[in-house]
Structure formats: C-alpha cells, structure tokens
Amino acid sequence: MFAVKKIREKFPIYKKFPNLVYLDSGATSLKPQPVLDKMNEYYSEYGVNIHRGVYELSFQATDEYDMAREKVARFLNAKTEEIIFTANTTDALNKLALMYSKENIGPGDVVLTSELEHHSSLLPWMKICEEKQAELRYIPLNPEGRITFENFKKVFDDKVKVVALTYVSNVMGYKTPLEEIIPFAHQNGSVVIVDAAQAVQHFKVDVKEMDCDFLAFSGHKMLGPTGVGVLYGKKRYLNQLKPVFYGGDMNQDVYLDRVEIKEIPYCFEAGTPPIAEIIGLGKAIDCLEEIGLENIENHCHGVYLYAMEKLSGIKGLTIYNKNADIPIIAFNIDDVHPHDAATCFDQDNICIRAGHHCAQLVSKWLKCTGTLRASIYLYNDKNDIDKFVISVKETIKLFQKLEGVQ
Ligand SMILES: Cc1ncc(COP(=O)(O)O)c(C=O)c1O
Numbered sequence: 191m192f193a194v195k196k197i198r199e200k201f202p203i204y205k206k207f208p209n210l211v212y213l214d215s216g217a218t219s220l221k222p223q224p225v226l227d228k229m230n231e232y233y234s235e236y237g238v239n240i241h242r243g244v245y246e247l248s249f250q251a252t253d254e255y256d257m258a259r260e261k262v263a264r265f266l267n268a269k270t271e272e273i274i275f276t277a278n279t280t281d282a283l284n285k286l287a288l289m290y291s292k293e294n295i296g297p298g299d300v301v302l303t304s305e306l307e308h309h310s311s312l313l314p315w316m317k318i319c320e321e322k323q324a325e326l327r328y329i330p331l332n333p334e335g336r337i338t339f340e341n342f343k344k345v346f347d348d349k350v351k352v353v354a355l356t357y358v359s360n361v362m363g364y365k366t367p368l369e370e371i372i373p374f375a376h377q378n379g380s381v382v383i384v385d386a387a388q389a390v391q392h393f394k395v396d397v398k399e400m401d402c403d404f405l406a407f408s409g410h411k412m413l414g415p416t417g418v419g420v421l422y423g424k425k426r427y428l429n430q431l432k433p434v435f436y437g438g439d440m441n442q443d444v445y446l447d448r449v450e451i452k453e454i455p456y457c458f459e460a461g462t463p464p465i466a467e468i469i470g471l472g473k474a475i476d477c478l479e480e481i482g483l484e485n486i487e488n489h490c491h492g493v494y495l496y497a498m499e500k501l502s503g504i505k506g507l508t509i510y511n512k513n514a515d516i517p518i519i520a521f522n523i524d525d526v527h528p529h530d531a532a533t534c535f536d537q538d539n540i541c542i543r544a545g546h547h548c549a550q551l552v553s554k555w556l557k558c559t560g561t562l563r564a565s566i567y568l569y570n571d572k573n574d575i576d577k578f579v580i581s582v583k584e585t586i587k588l589f590q591k592l593e594g595v596q
C-alpha cells in the first residue's frame with residue numbers, strides 16, 4: 191500500500207494549505223521537509239565554501255558535496271566523474287550544445303530533433319545550426335503526436351551528427367522510444383543527447399543500459415531545490431570537450447599565457463557552485479529511493495487512470511493525450527482560453543499549468559493556442575482528482591452560462 195497520507199505529511203506546504211490540490215509537478219515538484227532540513231543543516235552547521243578551505247568545516251562541506259555527486263551517479267548508474275552539476279536542465283543542454291558543436295558540427299551537418307521538445311532542448315541547437323550553417327531536422331510525429339522509431343529512421347541519414355530528443359514530452363507525457371533510437375544512431379555515427387527533465391522523477395533511468403551519450407535533468411522536478419541540475423556525459427566524450435566557462439576551481443595551473451584545466455567533471459564547474467542545493471539534491475534522491483521509484487510510478491499511474499476515467503465523457507472537454515506514459519493530462523475546455531480556465535481552477539485551490547509549457551511547437555502541432563496540463567505526482571490522491579473533476583465541470587458550466595448571456 192502506498193501511504194499518500196504519510197507522504198503528504200512530509201511536505202510542509204500542505205500544513206500551510208491543507209486544501210491545496212497541486213497538479214503542477216511537471217513545472218516543479220513540492221519539496222519535502224528532509225530536503226529543506228538538509229539544506230538548512232549546510233547553512234547552519236558547515237555553510238562554508240568547498241574545495242578551497244584547508245580547515246575542518248570546509249572539509250565537511252566538501253564531503254557532503256562529493257557525496258551528493260556519488261548519489262547522483264548511483265541514481266543514474268554512471269561514474270562519479272561523468273556527473274557535472276549545472277543550474278538546471280536548460281543550463282546543462284545549452285552548455286553541452288556549445289561545447290559539443292565547437293568541433294563536431296559544421297556546414298551541411300544535421301541535428302535531428304522533434305516538435306515535442308521543450309525550448310531548452312530545441313533552441314540551443316536551433317541557434318547553433320543557424321550559426322554553423324547546419325540543418326535542424328525534425329522527426330515527423332505520428333497522428334497521436336508521438337516520436338516513433340519508424341519515423342526516426344525515415345529522416346535519418348549519414349549527415350546526422352547529433353540526435354537531441356526529450357525522453358518524455360512535458361506537454362503530452364509520451365515516452366520517446368530511445369531503446370530503439372540510440373543503437374540505430376550509434377551504428378550510424380551519431381551521438382544522442384537526452385533531455386530527461388520529465389523522466390528521472392517518474393521511473394528508473396539507467397544511462398549505461400540506455401547507452402545514451404549525454405543526458406540532462408533538473409533537481410527541482412524531483413523533490414530537490416531549484417538552482418541545481420545535472421549533465422551526464424560518457425567519460426570518453428567529456429574528456430574530448432573543452433569548457434565554455436573559465437574561472438575559479440576549474441583550473442589546475444595558470445601561467446601568463448595559458449591555463450591547465452582540471453580533470454572531468456571539475457573543469458566544467460567554474461566558480462562557486464550551488465552547494466546547499468547540490469546537497470539538497472542528494473537528499474531528494476534519498477527520499478525518492480526510500481519510497482521507491484517503482485512504487486511512485488505505480489501510485490501515479492493509478493491516480494492517472496482514475497483521473498482519465500472521471501474526465502472521459504465530460505462534454506465540452508478535449509483531451510489531447512488519451513494514453514500518456516507518465517501521469518500528464520493535456521486538455522482544454524472547448525472555446526475557453528487555457529489561462530481563463532486555470533484562473534477558475536485557482537479559485538478552487540487547484541494549481542495546474544496553462545499555456546504552451548515552453549514547448550510552443552507542440553501547441554502549433556495540436557493547432558491550439560495552448561493547453562491545460564494536469565500533472566500528477568506522489569503526493570496526489572483520488573481525493574485531489576475528485577476536487578479537480580468538480581472544478582472542471584463547474585468551469586464548463588460557468589463558461590456555457592456566460593456564452594448564453596452574450
Ligand atoms: C522536458 C523538459 N525539458 C527541459 C525543461 C527545462 O527545465 P529547467 O527550467 O529546470 O531548466 C523542462 C521544464 O519544464 C522540461 O519539462
């Protein structure tokens with residue numbers, strides 16, 4: 191039995207807002223007390239800089255920081271030196287695109303991506319392709335809006351140097367068939383970059399098993415704090431990349447005319463990192479592992495199925511993704527702007543996201559101005575869904591009445 195009630199007790203926001211129906215975990219997850227306590231512990235007990243001080247407190251901060259990297263590595267089944275801390279997914283994917291394209295992308299090369307991408311996966315490569323006269327090519331989506339291996343193969347050729355794809359769409363909740371795409375891309379000489387911002391919090395991601403070359407995610411969507419993200423890269427690729435940021439803590443020796451940089455991953459982490467956040471991310475991983483990702487997945491799927499059952503058949507509602515792989519419902523109330531609908535839900539203490547979700551190409555593909563997104567996570571239960579469904583029905587009624595008045 192998945193004890194949601196007990197889990198909710200760990201999230202202090204429910205103490206302040208007992209009636210909160212939080213269905214926006216796709217944007218960011220709520221934060222449990224142990225993560226907040228761990229960050230507070232750093233600030234109040236050993237809140238000094240890392241890697242610099244030759245005194246006990248600095249050693250302690252450094253140990254905690256290093257331990258967080260080990261936890262992330264274990265979480266992904268990577269080596270510790272393959273884990274680079276960044277500010278978030280956006281930061282990770284931008285840095286990687288700049289570093290990788292420097293020597294590996296030129297005129298006529300192709301970067302293969304999709305219309306399901308979050309802007310942080312798409313736009314860095316769009317800009318690089320523009321500057322380098324490379325081609326940004328899209329995998330056509332199938333009628334359901336999914337990336338398929340068949341369509342991937344149709345547009346893949348020997349000019350493709352980089353495949354940059356989302357693992358799970360933040361709008362549609364669809365999983366990309368990377369288990370087929372990655373070996374095919376490798377056999378044909380391309381690297382694969384995975385945006386896992388909507389994946390790692392929902393199911394086990396094993397980078398060795400997947401065999402992806404690079405992968406990025408954010409701490410704040412997986413019970414961790416904002417301000418910290420992760421870039422994973424295969425050691426042999428990271429060893430070939432040159433940093434784009436230079437400064438403190440990433441160099442070994444500095445001369446008048448040159449700098450010798452540190453080994454990976456430190457050469458990619460210039461300046462004081464978000465120490466408290468990185469330590470907090472380590473604690474978030476402890477929390478996820480304690481509950482168990484598989485248990486979280488099963489629970490969320492159950493709540494998702496319940497929501498779909500309750501929502502299906504409601505007249506005046508369009509659901510765009512009837513069969514999502516992670517618990518995301520993309521929908522609209524017919525003829526109502528998503529922002530107006532979300533404002534009505536807010537009156538009932540229901541938080542859901544409205545708009546294009548930083549993935550405008552998806553809205554364009556769906557031919558709508560934007561969508562409403564209800565995203566479910568481990569602290570949600572059927573009671574949340576019941577309140578949400580009532581609010582949906584009332585919102586539909588309200589707008590029908592307003593239409594009648596006009
Ligand atoms: C699939 C996906 N990629 C990337 C991002 C960007 O994450 P961040 O804003 O933490 O950099 C998000 C955030 O919503 C996302 O859902």
